[in-house]
Amino acid sequence: MSLLKYESQQREPLVDGNKDYHQVTEDIIRPIEMKPSLLWYIGFYISVGLLCFGIYSVYREVTYGIGQWNVNKTIGWGWDITNFVWWVGIGHAGTLISAILLLFRQGWRTGVNRAAEAMTIFAVMCAGQFPIWHMGRVWMAFFVLPYPNTRGPLWVNFNSPLLWDVFAISTYFTVSLLFWYSGLLPDLATVRDRAKTKFRKMFYGVASFGWTGSTKHWQRHESLSLVLAGLSTPLVLSVHTIVSFDFATSIVPGWHTTIFPPYFVAGAIFSGFAMVQTLMIVVRKVLNLQDYITLGHIEAMNKVIVLTGSIVGCAYLTELFIAWYGQNPYEWYAFKENRANLFSPYGWSYWLMMFCNVVSPQLFWSRKLRRNITVTFFMSIIVNIGMWFERFVIIVTSVYRDYLPSSWSTYYSPSIWEIGFYLGTFGLFFTCFFLFAKYFPVIAVAEIKAILKTSGENYKAKMTDLEKMDGEKFYIEEVEHGHSPVHAH
């Protein structure tokens, strides 16, 4: 134990219980080796059912056209792009946990990073569906790629935020997938080396790419993780910034604001952490992982929720103030009449958003409530609803009364196929997540082992005894000759 690895006794242990390395492997890998529970089957089949409904909804849309949805010329984006932005935002928490918290050396990320990264990948997969199927003639989707073609070649418009989005989302998906899978390799090798059945030996043998745990490989792996984290950090900020450019670079009242990039990024992290909470509270209970995803982890994430929720609240008030202060009559009308007026057609959605995102998370200033699982679970659902309405408010209330009153459209409500498509992405997300939770280690086994001797409950207890020793002696025993086989306990 060198000085760098020493962790203050004031910090809560990150791994509870009396664990050693083997016990960590056992606890996390065992669910993979057991038959899934009845609850898993029920959840999985409900997800597959939703996915099928989604596929049918998309089939309707592709066959009969966008008219199957209730979007119209005035409200062209409707639920579809609302859902897109919502899903992309959810993805952001996974990258924040795996990349930004790695750079900030936050030890608690090890308990939740694997599942959060998986969530990112599945959420981005869901998000990608919306702009693709919104194209209407989806068989022309490849037109967004800058490939040499026979039409000139006529290239794509590199100055368009919608094309920036294509690059941002596809890069984000690729990099997240690589980051996640390179982290999974050592853990898949652990499953492989414990495997008893033929299927598991074959499957995890192929999936783990022949990982051995060689010191040189670990050294490269550490370097790779660090650089990928360094790349993902600006990447994740850029992705939602670019998504916000879809709005901010237009001249639509309510969209044309410079506050959008930071406001969108904070909102994305906010909603993403809420989704991580929803998933983790269920996962730790069902897979019996309370020792690894402790109340301390949940509290830490709730702190991020109250911080980002307050940033989002600050942004809401700022844009409201600037709309008034800027003295642009169209901008002020959009805010005053389309949003803040409770009795306008969509005024309810603005106030619902305000309540869910700004008012309710303030409960988390209380430590007692931050550490309460039931409150956290409900709050995570409320925040997710609130963040969905934020995107709905931005998209619908800005455009439903445009510059031409004869084209005002106040009767927009989604059709069954529009809702079906959204439910279908829930099906896709949870089908993937159930399969992930069954076949992959939901917690990064190797990373937990790496922090076990500094942050494990039993090791911290030992350290407390050592600290009672004479200061100089403690330094010599633990710090200088920390690796000595002759040891004080």
Next chain:
Amino acid sequence: MAGGIKKFVVGTFDDEKVLFPAVKNVRKAGYKIHDVYTPFPVHGLDHAMGIRETSLHTAGFIYAITGTTTALTFMSWVFTKDWPLNIGGKPHFALPAWIPITFELTVLFSAVGMVLTFCYLCNLAPFVKKHHFHQRATDDLFVMVIECTDKTNDAEVQSFLQTAGAHEINVQHAETGWWIGRYHKEQKLYKEEKGY
């Protein structure tokens, strides 16, 4: 790809605090450590073993600037030479508008290039099979593997490892490279000697 069959003395350790001085002593005694297999990255072990720093991050930087140049040259060529489009009367060379895509391609090239380089250097790919000296090297044991040359007295190495604190000690003849194979089939290219 076969790396040739060699003879190794294998010793397992269950505590990093024993492993570090053992690595130091084995190196001092002049034995050649083939590798130490660990279940998680043990910080400082690479230095203790005298392995040089990896240059993977340098490769990452080179891939990154390749991405930057690709994006910038391609967009400049398309919009100023190949097919200049008049977009709202704005300049053809619209550098600020190209920053997002340039950034994304920088990250994409760097990440993809680094992961591929990592897999290439570590010989990692689906259907690649290697010899594993101990099944628990991915669970809870630190497995030190010492390579035997013609001059090595393996009995001496074994007793040396025992005094250094190793638990299970044995001699293995193993393939050092990798080959195409699957883990559910026994496909050893060599015969193993019985350990103690």
